[in-house]
Amino acid sequence: MALSKDELKAAIIKKAETAPKPQLYIKDFYACDPDTKPREMKNVANDLVKEGKLMFWSSGSTTMYAIPSRIKNEEGTSGVN
Amino acid sequence: MAKHETPLLDELEKGPWPSFVTDIKRQAEKKPECWDILGQVELSYKERITHWKHGGIVGVFGYGGGIVGRYSDMPKRFPGVEHFHTVRLAQPASKYYTTKHLRDICDLWEKYGSGMTNMHGSTGDIIMLGCRTEALEPFFYELTHNIQQDLGGSGSNLRTPANCLGQSRCEWACYDTEEACHHLTMHYQDEIHRPAFPYKFKFKFSGCPNDCVAAIARSDVAVIGTWRDNIRIDQAAVKEYVAGNIPGNGGAHAGRDWGKFDIQKEVIALCPTECMWMEGGELKIDDSECTRCMHCINVMPKALRPGADQGATICCGAKAPILDGAQFATLIVPFMKASADNEFEELIEFIEKIWDWWMEVGKNRERVGETMQRIGLPTFIKVMDLEPIPQHIKEPRSNPYVFWQEEEVEGGFERDVDEFRARHAA
Numbered sequence: 001m002a003l004s005k006d007e008l009k010a011a012i013i014k015k016a017e018t019a020p021k022p023q024l025y026i027k028d029f030y031a032c033d034p035d036t037k038p039r040e041m042k043n044v045a046n047d048l049v050k051e052g053k054l055m056f057w058s059s060g061s062t063t064m065y066a067i068p069s070r071i072k073n074e075e076g077t078s079g080v081n
Numbered sequence: 082m083a084k085h086e087t088p089l090l091d092e093l094e095k096g097p098w099p100s101f102v103t104d105i106k107r108q109a110e111k112k113p114e115c116w117d118i119l120g121q122v123e124l125s126y127k128e129r130i131t132h133w134k135h136g137g138i139v140g141v142f143g144y145g146g147g148i149v150g151r152y153s154d155m156p157k158r159f160p161g162v163e164h165f166h167t168v169r170l171a172q173p174a175s176k177y178y179t180t181k182h183l184r185d186i187c188d189l190w191e192k193y194g195s196g197m198t199n200m201h202g203s204t205g206d207i208i209m210l211g212c213r214t215e216a217l218e219p220f221f222y223e224l225t226h227n228i229q230q231d232l233g234g235s236g237s238n239l240r241t242p243a244n245c246l247g248q249s250r251c252e253w254a255c256y257d258t259e260e261a262c263h264h265l266t267m268h269y270q271d272e273i274h275r276p277a278f279p280y281k282f283k284f285k286f287s288g289c290p291n292d293c294v295a296a297i298a299r300s301d302v303a304v305i306g307t308w309r310d311n312i313r314i315d316q317a318a319v320k321e322y323v324a325g326n327i328p329g330n331g332g333a334h335a336g337r338d339w340g341k342f343d344i345q346k347e348v349i350a351l352c353p354t355e356c357m358w359m360e361g362g363e364l365k366i367d368d369s370e371c372t373r374c375m376h377c378i379n380v381m382p383k384a385l386r387p388g389a390d391q392g393a394t395i396c397c398g399a400k401a402p403i404l405d406g407a408q409f410a411t412l413i414v415p416f417m418k419a420s421a422d423n424e425f426e427e428l429i430e431f432i433e434k435i436w437d438w439w440m441e442v443g444k445n446r447e448r449v450g451e452t453m454q455r456i457g458l459p460t461f462i463k464v465m466d467l468e469p470i471p472q473h474i475k476e477p478r479s480n481p482y483v484f485w486q487e488e489e490v491e492g493g494f495e496r497d498v499d500e501f502r503a504r505h506a507a
Binding site (some may be wrong): 008025026027037038039046048049050055056057058060061062063066071073075 | 089135136137138139140145146148149150152164167214233236237238271275276278279280281403436437440441444445446494
């Protein structure tokens, strides 16, 4: 059975906090709940960005997600977006 | 006065073509930070290594695309390009805009950025090159509030959809490309502005098989206008072409004397499927063999027109040569009605089926065409709930994409072939 939205958010944050690398692809979150459809997972991850709990890191061609305090930009400050 | 010596770049101003070096020097008179672009690029030419650092966390609030972070790895030496982010703006459908709109965008970019632009990027976006992080939000605010201009796409997003001029200017457009592009752009605002996929995803809309936006070469879903009845022929106009009273190709090559128009040499002999011939002074076409190359229609536009039963062909999986070389799109649906009457329902359903599959099985940084190639077309066709058709086969007998499953073969794979051949010669 798929996790509730709040449970899924908590699982995503836990994954982002504990993963060896600070930047994660959206697919890395799929393992948080195999019963959640990818598009729903994307919506929840993007909700977490809106809430400021996750942020985007983009190479220009690919976008990844990170916990703001785990990542610094080239200017030496952690993410605020 | 030049801030840096640029002997290598200066060489690029000596050729017959306009030079970006000259453009940047001109811009540097107004925006001194542009001298540092030249200085850094000169150093890269000398050392044969880039001094740009690509990517980052920069963006504007609420958006996960449209801004591409870029920094210099030598900010002390080239402070003008310490931050040099790219901002992509969504191009209007068919790239129709007023000069006022462009001037407003350029004025705003002079105010907040380097003033350098790239018209247009390969996806179609208007590219604004070079601004500092702290300028992004104020630029975005004025862009959206004062000019009503949105950002384009970047990252793992749906990129700004693009379309040809379509029915606004072109008599060959087989569906309303502008309506389709606008409708899907509005329908998928979330996917355009927030990352959704394993990698970038593009759709492009061409009104006819001339494919003026090169959808078949560049987009994950190419929607290319076509027809499923017969090419419409005006035999009287054919005679006028043959008599030399109407110039071929709309007179496009009239600057040189090519001799009298020769329908046999210039049209019939060039048909790739040899499906045309003259009979009793009339042009005949075996439409069942037509591959929609458009050559005959392009040469004799007053005599030949696309058929009246119009729609679109859907091809999937094109990409540029980042990995494994460039790839053309593969034909998936030969004909689909593309109409605003049902809000492009069939097309939207098709696209979302692809997304659901690709988001599940696509690898990180894998375009959908690469996923199709890795998993195989038979699986893709099944996922799309389609029946295999002859058009799915690239080269009959040499490279068949479609394989039979045992349950689809009468008698299965264990049947007695000799007994079968006794009744059916090979």
